[in-house]
Amino acid sequence: MVTAKVWVLKKHFQGFPKPSDFDLKKIELPSLQDGELLLESVFLSVDPYMRPYSQRDMKEGDVMIGTQVARIVESKNPAFAAGAFVVANSGWRSHFISDGKGLHLLPSSWPESLPKSLALGTVGMPGLTAYFGLFEVCKMKPGETVLVNAAAGAVGSVVGQLAKIGGCKVVGCAGSDDKVAYLKKIGFDEAFNYKTVTSLDEALSKASPDGYDCFFDNVGGEFSSIAINHMKKHGRIAVCGAISQYNDSVPQKGPYVQIPMIFKELRMEGFIVTSWNNRREEGQKALLKWVLEGKVKFHEQVTEGFENMPAAFIGMLRGENLGKAIVKV
Numbered sequence: 001m002v003t004a005k006v007w008v009l010k011k012h013f014q015g016f017p018k019p020s021d022f023d024l025k026k027i028e029l030p031s032l033q034d035g036e037l038l039l040e041s042v043f044l045s046v047d048p049y050m051r052p053y054s055q056r057d058m059k060e061g062d063v064m065i066g067t068q069v070a071r072i073v074e075s076k077n078p079a080f081a082a083g084a085f086v087v088a089n090s091g092w093r094s095h096f097i098s099d100g101k102g103l104h105l106l107p108s109s110w111p112e113s114l115p116k117s118l119a120l121g122t123v124g125m126p127g128l129t130a131y132f133g134l135f136e137v138c139k140m141k142p143g144e145t146v147l148v149n150a151a152a153g154a155v156g157s158v159v160g161q162l163a164k165i166g167g168c169k170v171v172g173c174a175g176s177d178d179k180v181a182y183l184k185k186i187g188f189d190e191a192f193n194y195k196t197v198t199s200l201d202e203a204l205s206k207a208s209p210d211g212y213d214c215f216f217d218n219v220g221g222e223f224s225s226i227a228i229n230h231m232k233k234h235g236r237i238a239v240c241g242a243i244s245q246y247n248d249s250v251p252q253k254g255p256y257v258q259i260p261m262i263f264k265e266l267r268m269e270g271f272i273v274t275s276w277n278n279r280r281e282e283g284q285k286a287l288l289k290w291v292l293e294g295k296v297k298f299h300e301q302v303t304e305g306f307e308n309m310p311a312a313f314i315g316m317l318r319g320e321n322l323g324k325a326i327v328k329v
């Protein structure tokens, strides 16, 4: 008999999530039926989407949503061998039973030298978000200037590096000087700390006096309201995330986008990475290749211990992560 530890949403978040909003429970798992597998989480992901999705899709007492890299402990399913590693979407659980549906085996070409946790970051959902957001939504072209915010995070750091691979000038902003130094190290042309500049307007003008062709927006709110005025004519804005608004109890008000959108003839498109699930393999293959060639660098903020899931999640929302926030069990 295996005892699984699970984190449940005890109380819907009001404003910024607090440790007391979560509860750690134990569940006895039954023995396996034919077709089933027993898995243990090795790495779990904490992501910004969990904040708005919990509000929309979860009720109090539900296991927190989320993905993990898990090892198959035992298998009664011929499609999966014990010892293999998969990416699963089973929530904040230390152990779980699956019938195999929705599990993605790590590519057989996954090199031993590469942390398997990258399948939750640069070579996983956040990397794919950068890939499809830039190539399919922004439709970035060589020679253009790309702006990305939350640039030192899981998605943003890949956006900047893919834009460089694609022959663009890249401007990024992040919330600490260490993050800004990291952005320069991984090849961003310009980077600034949005928390310490005296004027966002001036910082955006200084970084690219001619303006921006593409804006990969991870943040929303005030930053985006200012950045839209720095777009070039026919610029494209990929609305990826709005983390500056996820913890608001009262919705933020304008300024509104219509006037700059009309006069600059902009295109602004929201997107969800899962719309390209049918091209997941293509994206993963490209990202893995660039990582192995050293063209895409990565950093992970690893928190040790399943019991620290809420702390890692809250820390990521506060901006304590450089690169992808991961929990190692």
Ligand SMILES: NC(=O)C1=CN([C@@H]2O[C@H](COP(=O)(O)OP(=O)(O)OC[C@H]3O[C@@H](n4cnc5c(N)ncnc54)[C@H](OP(=O)(O)O)[C@@H]3O)[C@@H](O)[C@H]2O)C=CC1
Binding pocket: 047, 048, 049, 125, 126, 129, 150, 151, 152, 153, 154, 155, 156, 173, 174, 175, 176, 179, 218, 219, 239, 240, 241, 242, 243, 244, 245, 271, 272, 273, 274, 316, 317, 318, 319, 320, 321, 323, 324, 325
């Ligand atoms: N549309 C889609 O399919 C997907 C969308 N997303 C979205 O992309 C964005 C980035 O996600 P991800 O890369 O995983 O997360 P990150 O790794 O970038 O972590 C979140 C970062 O957001 C920044 N942040 C937090 N609060 C604020 C704020 N008030 N203003 C500005 N920045 C803030 C912090 O960095 P800093 O120190 O720089 O402030 C923090 O480190 C999120 O908005 C997320 O929801 C992610 C995946 C898929």
Ligand SMILES: CCCCCCC/C=C/C=O
Binding pocket: 048, 049, 067, 089, 125, 240, 241, 272, 273, 274
């Ligand atoms: C199986 C995990 C699905 C994750 C989808 C993430 C979409 C993110 C939206 C905003 O953050």
